[in-house]
Amino acid sequence: MVPEEVLARIRALGFAEEDAALLADHFLDAERRGKLGHGLARLPFLESLPGLDPQARPERVASGPGFERWEARGALGYLTLAAICAGVEADLPAPVRVIAAGDCFPTGALGYWVRRLARAGLVAVLTATSPPRLAHPDGGEPLAGTNPLAIGLPNADGEPIVVDVSMGAVTYGDVLSGAARAEELVPFGGEQAYKAFALAVGLQGLVESLVGERFGAVLLVAQPEDAGFAARLRGRAAGLRLPGDA
Amino acid sequence: MVPEEVLARIRALGFAEEDAALLADHFLDAERRGKLGHGLARLPFLESLPGLDPQARPERVASGPGFERWEARGALGYLTLAAICAGVEADLPAPVRVIAAGDCFPTGALGYWVRRLARAGLVAVLTATSPPRLAHPDGGEPLAGTNPLAIGLPNADGEPIVVDVSMGAVTYGDVLSGAARAEELVPFGGEQAYKAFALAVGLQGLVESLVGERFGAVLLVAQPEDAGFAARLRGRAAGLRLPGDA
Numbered sequence: 212m213v214p215e216e217v218l219a220r221i222r223a224l225g226f227a228e229e230d231a232a233l234l235a236d237h238f239l240d241a242e243r244r245g246k247l248g249h250g251l252a253r254l255p256f257l258e259s260l261p262g263l264d265p266q267a268r269p270e271r272v273a274s275g276p277g278f279e280r281w282e283a284r285g286a287l288g289y290l291t292l293a294a295i296c297a298g299v300e301a302d303l304p305a306p307v308r309v310i311a312a313g314d315c316f317p318t319g320a321l322g323y324w325v326r327r328l329a330r331a332g333l334v335a336v337l338t339a340t341s342p343p344r345l346a347h348p349d350g351g352e353p354l355a356g357t358n359p360l361a362i363g364l365p366n367a368d369g370e371p372i373v374v375d376v377s378m379g380a381v382t383y384g385d386v387l388s389g390a391a392r393a394e395e396l397v398p399f400g401g402e403q404a405y406k407a408f409a410l411a412v413g414l415q416g417l418v419e420s421l422v423g424e425r426f427g428a429v430l431l432v433a434q435p436e437d438a439g440f441a442a443r444l445r446g447r448a449a450g451l452r453l454p455g456d457a
Numbered sequence: 458m459v460p461e462e463v464l465a466r467i468r469a470l471g472f473a474e475e476d477a478a479l480l481a482d483h484f485l486d487a488e489r490r491g492k493l494g495h496g497l498a499r500l501p502f503l504e505s506l507p508g509l510d511p512q513a514r515p516e517r518v519a520s521g522p523g524f525e526r527w528e529a530r531g532a533l534g535y536l537t538l539a540a541i542c543a544g545v546e547a548d549l550p551a552p553v554r555v556i557a558a559g560d561c562f563p564t565g566a567l568g569y570w571v572r573r574l575a576r577a578g579l580v581a582v583l584t585a586t587s588p589p590r591l592a593h594p595d596g597g598e599p600l601a602g603t604n605p606l607a608i609g610l611p612n613a614d615g616e617p618i619v620v621d622v623s624m625g626a627v628t629y630g631d632v633l634s635g636a637a638r639a640e641e642l643v644p645f646g647g648e649q650a651y652k653a654f655a656l657a658v659g660l661q662g663l664v665e666s667l668v669g670e671r672f673g674a675v676l677l678v679a680q681p682e683d684a685g686f687a688a689r690l691r692g693r694a695a696g697l698r699l700p701g702d703a
Contacts, residue, residue, distance in 0.1 A: 277523020278553045307524045307555045307667075309677065334666040336659075347697045354693055362659030364666065374659030376652045401647040406622045409700035412690065413582075413608030413620030420580040420610065420681035421553075424689065431555065431677060435666035443670065444658065447600055451593045454655035 212251055214239060220254055225265035233293050241320050244457065248384020249320040257287075269294045269312070277304075281312040288318040288339070292428065296324055299432050300331050307433040311418075315339060316426035322375030322455055324430075325363025329371035334435050335363040338414045339428035344383055344396055345411050348404045355411035357383065357396075358418075363455075366441035373455025378411035380404075458497055460485060466500055471511035479539050487566050490703065494630020495566040503533075515540045515558070523550075527558040534564040534585070538674065542570055545678050546577050553679040557664075561585060562672035568621030568701055570676075571609025575617035580681050581609040584660045585674035590629055590642050591657050594650045601657035603629065603642075604664075609701075612687035619701025624657035626650075 214235060221231040234257075241249035257263065267285035274280075279298075283291040291312055299308065318324075318339040328335035341356035357379035364372040380399040385391035398407035418427045445453065460481060467477040480503075487495035503509065513531035520526075525544075529537040537558055545554065564570075564585040574581035587602035603625035610618040626645040631637035644653035664673045691699065 309553045364662035374655045376655050399649045403645045409620045409622050416610035416686040419686040423683040437669040440662040440665040
């Protein structure tokens with residue numbers, strides 16, 4: 212699908228030009244990076260989403276030194292995170308800000324957002340919750356979302372390093388598309404799956420502690436004291452593919 | 458070894474009573490939890506540490522709304538984190554504080570510190586860097602420490618949930634003690650070891666971005682908006698062992 216077609220389908224849902232462009236960019240970027248569950252498969256998802264309100268606007272409901280609270284107010288998680296990123300870019304953290312966003316869902320490929328902030332020279336750590344899909348390695352009902360952890364590390368001299376790790380061995384999108392079986396959606400790590408399960412639980416608890424028992428995202432963003440890490444690591448890695456590289 | 462013997466050996470190194478009690482409690486807690494690499498094996502390590510200065514005191518060198526910088530100033534990482542925890546308990550975050558600590562090493566079992574903060578009713582996320590021991594899954598020299606991520610989640614009605622996940626498949630202590638071979642010290646995850654490697658790189662970059670190219674720790678600590686997560690999860694887990702349980 213060419214970008215114009217993607218844009219046209221999103222505009223047809225009633226989104227304003229700027230929002231449609233942002234959503235199209237997110238889906239097309241995910242396609243280019245092979246993250247198909249966050250890509251164009253999301254167009255029919257949006258088209259069938261009950262109660263989609265393309266006019267809804269996220270709101271910054273509290274703002275203090277080093278901390279903000281946002282509410283999606285019916286806006287998509289993508290557009291909520293975009294508004295948060297724009298707010299950070301317009302008013303840089305001094306030196307650190309933590310932002311908690313309630314009802315922020317779906318959030319897409321978290322690496323997309325921390326890459327944007329890294330390109331603005333910032334270090335960013337982002338997590339977001341999703342429906343419970345990961346059960347305890349010993350069994351029982353799903354207790355935690357696949358809750359990815361994304362970390363963006365700026366690089367003044369080249370490409371940032373962009374970590375984006377889901378705690379699931381496969382994605383829910385893979386299950387939906389038939390690329391993976393439902394029983395493969397377990398914490399990653401094989402014999403050490405208890406580690407990824409623990410991380411998923413911890414991130415779920417962090418988010419719920421800050422936004423309550425609902426979907427949410429938590430972002431830590433900072434102006435680096437030392438912006439040289441990504442360049443140093445690229446030097447030491449001597450050409451090895453690093454997290455986030457195409 | 459009984460607690461009195463542990464205390465006596467630490468006091469013999471010149472530590473003040475309060476510091477010796479704290480170090481002994483950390484080592485004995487690690488022993489009880491089976492984290493032997495952070496336990497009494499650290500006594501001979503301390504006794505042979507070149508340049509150990511039992512009188513050194515960590516210092517809070519910058520403090521603003523929501524952010525603090527600390528320097529170990531030659532103090533052990535354990536005592537630096539203890540001073541940071543005491544500072545947080547004496548002046549609670551409102552609602553969030555991020556703390557970066559330079560030269561903070563060794564830090565022991567990170568779960569110990571976030572459990573302490575969780576028992577004070579706070580949600581806490583802590584990471585710390587260690588010497589590079591994890592190579593890229595495709596080979597090359599070690600590029601990142603085992604860089605654990607610990608998350609403490611308070612529980613007014615019972616035991617907190619305490620996540621403490623090292624990105625290594627085994628610990629360096631296991632290698633030193635002969636319980637694991639050096640070639641087993643790789644990112645955990647088996648076929649998906651690139652995920653734990655990415656997390657180790659991301660956490661290393663976060664810490665170095667905030668403290669520069671040296672050892673350090675980064676803590677995010679918050680007063681929860683919703684302190685019910687741990688109790689809710691324990692209810693849903695119906696008796697399954699959760700992260701941090703004995």
